[in-house]
Amino acid sequence: MNRHDPEKPQNAEPENPRRQFLGQCTGALQALLFAGVAAPLLEACETSQVIAARGDSGSELNIVVSSLDADGKFLVTGDSERGLDDKRILIVRKAPATFLVMSMECTHQQCEVQPPVNNAINCLCHGSRYNLDGDVTAPQIANQAPLKRYQFTYDAARSIITIPL
Structure with a gap:
């Protein structure tokens, strides 16, 4: 017998830990890339006007x-x-x-x-x-x-x- 969890919609995709992990890694990678690009730009802003x-x-x-x-x-x-x-x-x-x-x-x-x-x-x-x-x-x-x-x-x-x- 299938139980229905009232907190989840019936047509929702099942949780996938791998997908969640990859999503978190992608977010972390984007943050690192932004920091790598932003640091030299911010350094240049400090010394120029x-x-x-x-x-x-x-x-x-x-x-x-x-x-x-x-x-x-x-x-x-x-x-x-x-x-x-x-x-x-x-x-x-x-x-x-x-x-x-x-x-x-x-x-x-x-x-x-x-x-x-x-x-x-x-x-x-x-x-x-x-x-x-x-x-x-x-x-x-x-x-x-x-x-x-x-x-x-x-x-x-x-x-x-x-x-x-």
Whole structure:
């Protein structure tokens, strides 16, 4: 005689411990994969900040750098604040009043490089790599040039970098 359990619908599939186990493993694997992808992204967010810069009559770009509170910190201008080569600008703090201001245009085939991760600036187009000084560490062509550097002035009292365009 079949007994009917009132808690289970009659047409429900019987419990399958193997299926439950595989479902739990899949969930755990997804969590691990997310953590593996999220960790580098979160690390990059810790060290960079996309900012809004203002151009005065299109002749210069004024960028507040007060968020760069330690050596090695960097920031990248937003999509609307671009340099002469129409690429975003990377600013790296080297010392309390020393900065490097560089184009994010790869010198191999002019793709836009990625913001720094683990002290390396990578071009995803063809694999060129630069250090935080903009020097080539993994060239794709002989005598590949470093990232273009911009001339700038730094107003320490207002913590503003001005780049003439």
